[in-house]
């Protein structure tokens with residue numbers, strides 16, 4: 001009886017502290033696996049070398065590490081320092097990325113990507129620093145494509161927008177993290193396989209005059225959250241909402257996967273000093 005109650009309490013605690021940090025593990029692992037399937041041999045070898053201390057060669061395995069460190073007391077300082085790098089608030093009424101207004105001191109997901117892609121591509125950095133940077137890059141490319149991680153409203157990325165989903169109370173952020181994707185009933189491997197079999201996703205054309213591609217990715221997310229119907233007026237996530245928005249979520253996963261592969265292929269292209277990634281090919 002006591003054991004049962006303890007178990008129930010433990011389960012409840014898990015539910016209460018479940019992290020709401022962008023795509024859940026499913027979405028992050030799908031993005032990472034999509035990228036892994038399109039790595040160049042040089043990038044693949046470097047990924048394997050940098051992840052050796054983690055006893056894996058799979059990007060999907062480390063894709064949620066940047067969220068998981070919040071539960072590790074030994075990483076408390078790193079979590080505190082990197083926590084603002086998971087998102088960006090376009091709360092000033094438009095989706096035009098305007099630094100420093102939208103990214104004070106580089107403390108937003110655009111700044112996080114700029115910083116960690118540079119560390120990853122810097123051969124003078126230690127393998128430990130570059131391995132850590134790889135884990136952040138894999139995670140943040142996923143985050144920046146979750147529309148509510150660069151949303152247009154001042155509502156903590158939809159966390160304060162309550163909705164009914166599957167007969168239960170939830171919020172829009174959580175629905176986009178994991179609720180929509182979970183309606184497929186697939187694990188990350190099967191999900192990545194299903195999305196990859198649709199072929200290489202075409203990427204949106206560059207928006208001028210941005211000076212870095214990550215800002216564009218954030219602006220795309222913001223624009224999605226500003227579309228009619230993204231916020232359900234009746235606060236209900238019904239089948240019509242899933243039918244309309246799941247394809248959007250899956251498109252973002254595919255774009256994130258393709259772009260992550262491009263970033264890693266450019267940044268890890270060889271032993272020579274690699275430049276910071278310029279995934280759009282023309283601008284940095």
Ligand SMILES: [Zn+2]
Nearest residue numbers: 021022086143
């Ligand atoms: Zn995150």
